[in-house]
Amino acid sequence: MTIEVLxxxxxxxxxxxxxxxxxxxxxxxxxxxxxxxxDRLESEIDKGGExxxxxxxxxxxxxxxxxSLRRTESALFARIVKERGxxxxxxxxxxxxxxxxxxxxxxxxxxxxxxxxxxxQTAAGVDLQKTADLIVxxxxxxxxxxxxxxxxxALRKLDRSPALCALVGDKIADMKAGTRAGVICxxxxxxxxxxxxLLRSGARAVYADTAELLARxxxxxxxxxxxxxxxxTEVLEGLMREALAEASRGLENGQAPIGCILASGSxxxxxxxxNQMMSSGxxxxxxxxxxxxxAAGKLLPGQRDYILVSTLEPCVMCTGAAMELGIDTIxxxxxxxxxxxxxxxxxxxxxxxxxxxIIGGILSAQSRHLFERFAGMTSNPVAQAFTKQLLAGTSLxxxx
Numbered sequence: 001m002t003i004e005v006l007x008x009x010x011x012x013x014x015x016x017x018x019x020x021x022x023x024x025x026x027x028x029x030x031x032x033x034x035x036x037x038x039d040r041l042e043s044e045i046d047k048g049g050e051x052x053x054x055x056x057x058x059x060x061x062x063x064x065x066x067x068s069l070r071r072t073e074s075a076l077f078a079r080i081v082k083e084r085g086x087x088x089x090x091x092x093x094x095x096x097x098x099x100x101x102x103x104x105x106x107x108x109x110x111x112x113x114x115x116x117x118x119x120x121q122t123a124a125g126v127d128l129q130k131t132a133d134l135i136v137x138x139x140x141x142x143x144x145x146x147x148x149x150x151x152x153x154a155l156r157k158l159d160r161s162p163a164l165c166a167l168v169g170d171k172i173a174d175m176k177a178g179t180r181a182g183v184i185c186x187x188x189x190x191x192x193x194x195x196x197x198l199l200r201s202g203a204r205a206v207y208a209d210t211a212e213l214l215a216r217x218x219x220x221x222x223x224x225x226x227x228x229x230x231x232x233t234e235v236l237e238g239l240m241r242e243a244l245a246e247a248s249r250g251l252e253n254g255q256a257p258i259g260c261i262l263a264s265g266s267x268x269x270x271x272x273x274x275n276q277m278m279s280s281g282x283x284x285x286x287x288x289x290x291x292x293x294x295a296a297g298k299l300l301p302g303q304r305d306y307i308l309v310s311t312l313e314p315c316v317m318c319t320g321a322a323m324e325l326g327i328d329t330i331x332x333x334x335x336x337x338x339x340x341x342x343x344x345x346x347x348x349x350x351x352x353x354x355x356x357x358i359i360g361g362i363l364s365a366q367s368r369h370l371f372e373r374f375a376g377m378t379s380n381p382v383a384q385a386f387t388k389q390l391l392a393g394t395s396l397x398x399x400x
Contacts, residue, residue: 002164003225006099007154007183009169010110012046012191014092014128014210015120017081021045024077025052028069034061046171046192048111049073078119086123089190090211096131098217105133105158109150109167113138134158149177162359163231163329166224168213175201180343182359184224188213200346204355223354226305226328227265235267240333240362242269243309246287247370250274256383257370258312260287262295265305265328271295278380287311288318292325302352304328311367312390313360316341322356323347330358333367337393368394 011017022041029036036056044055049070054062096106108128110117114137121127129135136154155162162182169175170191178185179202187198187206195206205223207213213220229235239261246259258275273290277283288310299306304326308314311333314322319341322330330342342360347353368391375387 002227002230003104003166003221005105005107005154005158005160005165007107007109007151007165007167007178008096009167009171009174010108010112010117010120012170013168013174013188014088014108015124016087016089016190017077017120018042018045018191020077020080020084020086021073024073024080027076028073029056031072032065032069043192046173048173050111074116078116081119081123085125086120088124088126089188089209091214092210093126093128093131095210095214095217096128098214100131102217102221104221106131107134107136107154107158108132109136109154111138111141111150149181151177151181151183155181155183161231161233161236163236163357164225166221172197172201175203178202179355179358182357184357185355186213186220186224199349199355202346202355223304227307228305229265229267231307231329236331236359236362239263239267239307239309239331240311242272243311244333244363244366244370246272246274247311247367250276250287251370251374251377253279254378255279256378256386257367257374258287258310260291260308260310262291262299263307263309265303265307267307270298270306278383284317286315286318288314289321292321299325302326304352304354307331308356311370312336313340313342315339316345319345323353326352326354327356328354330356331362332358332360333362333364334371334390335360335364335394336390338389364394 008014022038022045025041026038044052047055053066053069099106117137134157136150140153141150151167166184166186167178168186170188172193175185175198185203187203188209190209198206242261243259247257250259251257255278256275260273261269262271263269271291271294273287273294275287276285276290305328307329308322308327309331313332313336342358347355371387371391378384
């Protein structure tokens with residue numbers, strides 16, 4: 001287990017704010033002449049103020065009244081929770097303390113401002129800042145272009161590999177943000193979304209609330225990070241260099257320079273493969289599939305700590321195959337904007353499968369350089385078209 005950081009969403013995960021927000025939005029909208037029933041607001045509240053107005057009233061209302069409505073709702077929400085108080089979800093404080101006891105950093109990540117976070121703590125009679133090692137608020141994401149979400153901002157501040165972190169949240173948006181950032185996501189059913197929705201959005205597992213997380217904490221941490229090796233930046237780059245060496249071998253043999261390795265949770269390379277579509281005529285002979293085939297007999301049923309490393313973002317087929325195998329971590333170098341499958345595939349609901357952490361951009365410039373060499377070498381029209389599209393879709397720093 002190598003989890004070093006646990007990132008907690010705040011509203012809806014630690015603080016029970018849903019009812020107060022529904023009431024505040026109902027009053028704010030009514031004050032502007034919009035009579036929206038509470039059940040309609042309930043279904044949209046998890047989208048947050050930035051998207052709720054357009055979802056409920058349309059884009060015209062958002063353009064003309066969005067900011068003023070959000071300011072009004074924020075003031076009404078503050079008044080409601082000050083007057084009535086606010087509760088933490090069961091065992092939330094105990095959960096944060098238990099995480100600390102295991103020498104894991106606690107991060108609170110929220111789209112609220114520092115002032116809004118203080119209102120929550122005062123209304124609930126708690127000071128979570130004493131428990132948290134880092135608090136990321138809206139001020140930490142504003143003014144950065146492109147603006148990161150709170151998860152990305154937390155990783156940047158901590159200077160930690162996403163493979164060492166996990167996120168706990170209650171919303172689809174939390175799961176999507178965490179998945180894009182490369183961290184394992186764990187859902188709690190204290191919001192509006194169902195377990196199925198959270199799983200489809202990137203959660204590896206879903207729990208009832210913070211009390212169940214506390215009761216199953218060690219099991220949850222093991223599930224979030226089963227690898228024995230510490231997946232810090234040096235290790236990730238070391239694994240990618242193995243895959244790059246395989247891509248170079250492919251290039252030497254006139255193949256598209258895509259290399260892949262499969263490694264165990266201890267970092268041992270179990271198999272290797274490079275793209276062999278051109279030489280074999282087998283359209284399924286992608287580097288990842290070749291490496292998986294070469295690992296035949298080495299992958300144990302039920303083992304959930306394998307690492308798949310590819311120099312190019314895996315396609316839908318290869319991403320799906322990794323998920324079927326219950327791969328823990330997918331690492332890739334160069335993004336494949338037109339072909340990549342890492343944001344287009346969800347794992348099946350089977351006992352031996354899981355949502356992998358997916359981390360891209362590792363030594364991506366080296367991967368791109370191999371494709372630049374390949375572009376000047378190949379005369380295959382299909383390979384030329386693919387390479388031209390790939391290079392046009394990625395910049396010199398390897399990002400799409």
